Amino acid sequence: YLLLGRWRKKHLTFRIFNLPSTLSPSRARAALHQAFKYWSSVAPLTFREVKAGWADIRLSFHGRQSPYCSNTFDGPGKVLAHADIPELGSVHFDNDEFWTEGTYQGVNLRIIAAHEVGHALGLGHSRYTQALMAPVYAGYQPYFKLHPDDVAGIQALYGKKSPETEDEEEEIETPTVSPATTKPSPMPNPCSSELDATMLGPRGKTYAFKGDYVWTVTDSGPGPLFRVSALWEGLPGNLDAAVYSPRTKWIHFFKGNKVWRYVGFKMSPGFPMKLNRVEPNLDAALYWPINKKVFLFKGSGYWQWDELARTDLSRYPKPIKELFTGVPDQPSAAMSWHDGQVYFFKGKDYWRLNQQLRVAKGYPRNITHWMHCSPQTPDTNSFTGDITPSSTDTILDATPSTMDSILDITPSTTD
């Protein structure tokens, strides 16, 4: 055997992203589950399946083309599958193979999967041509079991399976994360609803969040409403706060005692995470381009967070009024603009602050103005969007829109 790496933990999660078309889903899943069991039966390892979010080991099928794997496959035969070594966790199968189970025909999914999981656990190829970890597929074996060299290799990495760990053996559990199937909240009226959150997002798009919905705001008015989870998979509605940082390209969403991180529309590994250094149930968040920090707000206090440095938050929260002059406590949303002007929202009002973080004259104003909804705007549901800012509107005064791109809120292929 050859040892290529090892996981620093022994209780691993796995996720099956897609399945081959040549086997029924239940047989394919059973084959993949059994592949893990070969290893957990001889070493103190446990494997728990998750059906959403991040997993340590990620199994998927792709063919000659793949948007996320530079190591493309070669059609039927030759290369059957490949995998990364710990702690990367990618396991890919060639979708062009005739994957089978229980027959000498085709390529046995269970045996190949067990081999690739062996790589994902840290084993290289074995010199024993009859070992599971031999590089060449030795064909279907009705009473397959690990070769002594496979067992010696995995135990060299993770030790022997001792009796007490037997009862620790976690069955392949059912998913702990089930997709939210709650009924969506009623559709908000972008022209008059109090907001849950706002953010100046990637490419200068202004996003507004309410309930289960999100829309963009431009100088031609609010865009179409989309379900939050349709854009950011895995993200719940009724958010507390949202903030995009051009510095890190991270989007952070906050709800309750959890924080989600996305890059574009893709959730970052390991999220959501528990909020443990700031209070849960935040009110708002914003990124201030002047000092490149993220500000979090709750009640009458704020935290200033440097995303890339270990910030000592023990001196926070500090009073909002100390830094943001003229702003109400418990804002419902906040955001800043490229030029450093800051907007706070509460109820149906919004405040604009200048670069000295002082509320500008004539504020608060009604949110209808910020949304570029003219007074005669019909109800959102029949919203036509033909709003033109009144002549008295100065672009900078309302939501700055010169940077806004044309509405195409759905993630394009380049997103």
Place this chain on the structure above:
Amino acid sequence: RALGPTEKEAVLDYLVQYGYLQKPLEGAEDFRLEDITEALRAFQEASELPVSGQMDDDTRARMKQPRCGVEDPFNQKTLK
């Protein structure tokens, strides 16, 4: 020597893809004959085939068999 250009390229691609032969660092395209012979010997030994360092039908057949895409660590020189 007995290989046509197409088969020679396919054999060299296989030996490089699976870690038996390493592209020379100095960027020279051609592999030295002794490196190719050594790589073939390592592959034949790992495959429990007669070790000759020459291409033969058994070696050719083994290279055609379905396998894992991860490299093999059987040529100590390239492994290092």
